[in-house]
Amino acid sequence: MKILMTADTVGGVWTYAISLCRALNQLGVEVGLATMGAPMTEQQRRQSAQLSATTIFESNFRLCWMEDSEQDVNAAAQWLLELQEEYKPDLVHLNDLAHGDLNWHAPVLMVVHSCVYTWWQATLGRDPDEQRWKQYKSMVTASAQSVDTLVAPTYAMLNSFQNVYGSVRRSQIIYNGRDWPALPASDTKPILEEPQNIPSAPYIFAAGRLWDQAKNLALLASISADLSWPVYVAGQSEDPNGGSAEFENVHCLGMLAEDQLAPWLYQSQIYVAPAFYEPFGLAILEAARAGNALVLSDIPSLREVWEDAATYVNPHDAQSLNTALASLTDDPELRRLQAAKAQRRAARYSESAMAQGYYDTYHQMLTSRHSPSKTSFASAGVTL
Numbered sequence: 001m002k003i004l005m006t007a008d009t010v011g012g013v014w015t016y017a018i019s020l021c022r023a024l025n026q027l028g029v030e031v032g033l034a035t036m037g038a039p040m041t042e043q044q045r046r047q048s049a050q051l052s053a054t055t056i057f058e059s060n061f062r063l064c065w066m067e068d069s070e071q072d073v074n075a076a077a078q079w080l081l082e083l084q085e086e087y088k089p090d091l092v093h094l095n096d097l098a099h100g101d102l103n104w105h106a107p108v109l110m111v112v113h114s115c116v117y118t119w120w121q122a123t124l125g126r127d128p129d130e131q132r133w134k135q136y137k138s139m140v141t142a143s144a145q146s147v148d149t150l151v152a153p154t155y156a157m158l159n160s161f162q163n164v165y166g167s168v169r170r171s172q173i174i175y176n177g178r179d180w181p182a183l184p185a186s187d188t189k190p191i192l193e194e195p196q197n198i199p200s201a202p203y204i205f206a207a208g209r210l211w212d213q214a215k216n217l218a219l220l221a222s223i224s225a226d227l228s229w230p231v232y233v234a235g236q237s238e239d240p241n242g243g244s245a246e247f248e249n250v251h252c253l254g255m256l257a258e259d260q261l262a263p264w265l266y267q268s269q270i271y272v273a274p275a276f277y278e279p280f281g282l283a284i285l286e287a288a289r290a291g292n293a294l295v296l297s298d299i300p301s302l303r304e305v306w307e308d309a310a311t312y313v314n315p316h317d318a319q320s321l322n323t324a325l326a327s328l329t330d331d332p333e334l335r336r337l338q339a340a341k342a343q344r345r346a347a348r349y350s351e352s353a354m355a356q357g358y359y360d361t362y363h364q365m366l367t368s369r370h371s372p373s374k375t376s377f378a379s380a381g382v383t384l
Helices: 012-026 042-049 070-087 116-124 131-144 155-165 217-224 258-267 282-289 300-306 318-329 332-346 351-367
Strands: 002-008 030-036 054-058 091-094 108-111 149-152 171-173 204-207 231-234 251-254 270-273 293-297 311-313
Touching: 002 012, 002 070, 012 030, 012 042, 012 282, 012 351, 030 070, 054 070, 091 351, 108 351, 116 131, 116 155, 131 155, 149 155, 149 351, 155 171, 155 300, 204 258, 204 282, 217 231, 217 318, 231 258, 258 282, 270 282, 270 318, 282 293, 282 300, 282 332, 293 300, 293 318, 293 332, 311 318, 318 332
Parallel strands: 002 030, 002 091, 030 054, 091 108, 108 149, 149 171, 204 231, 204 270, 231 251, 270 293, 293 311
Antiparallel strands: none
16 A cells, blocks of 8 residues: 655654554555645754655645745745655545645545644634634635545544534544554653753753643743742744744753653653644653653643543643642642543554555545445544
8 A cells, every 4th residue: 555645744643643653554555745834954854764564755835824935835836746646645644734625646645633623712812813823724725625625633623623514425533543652661761871951950840832822831940940840841943934933931942853862751750731723742642651750731632542541631720730740749649640640541542543544544544535425434533
């Protein structure tokens, strides 16, 4: 089976795509990965070079949510159709929202990782009102309603998306998966060999795009001076559309490669994500795998993924966050119990489980593209 897959290089979709390609390759699936958004970094090139049956097709076309992207979106469409003729895939897997309605010769699956309208609704409480976002909505609606199957990483994301763009032909939930960092053999933290520049005293950790208002890291920064433990945050501060974000009272580490990030995750004991909007949360999954107790915003997607394996807070309430963090910093046994629950929960979101869900879905699409039936067909989710 040959899959033509798109991926962007500027966010969590890259992590998802690399993880999925690796697991699909192990199932005997060949992938042509078409990258957009920005040139690949050296780390991304190293990651892709380790894949056994994935061919990279690189571009730097701007994504449909970026400023002044219309010309690039159209150019990317032509490029993708040319790749279709060159690569001759059995199925097309889109991780962008702009290209579902092209003249594809193969069945098309599109994954909704996030979108501008649901971001605005969750983060700002309203729809965007600029004309370009109305054009974006029309484009995404046409794209989503043209594909054979729409996949979302949570029911919460699917419901929010369809509330904006309408019902689609066929929808599927397939939870994201991650095998990194490695799960320790027990509930105890692994012993690291001389971690450099990592404090020996306990600390609270967070990760995410500092410039993304939806991550709500400003709330964490606003209470950091009152906490008994210091707060460290890893992530990009520069906005792809220009500008940057900085916070007082937290230690900003910048972007960290996986080999740099892993020691920080293993050494930390509490991971916090007070996001207004988080369709799944791969960074949270990584922190849970490393043995962190989770403090998360009380939003439907995170409740769905983590159930009782996290402490939940109101993302609009600084005191709620302060109280939750204090309860964990002050109680080692509670911290240990919560970390163990999160780690056990994290084990179910593996790369192999994710890949098997997509593999089953691909096969169903290839055998019944025009079937009107909406019977459940993937082990990782339910067709709606």
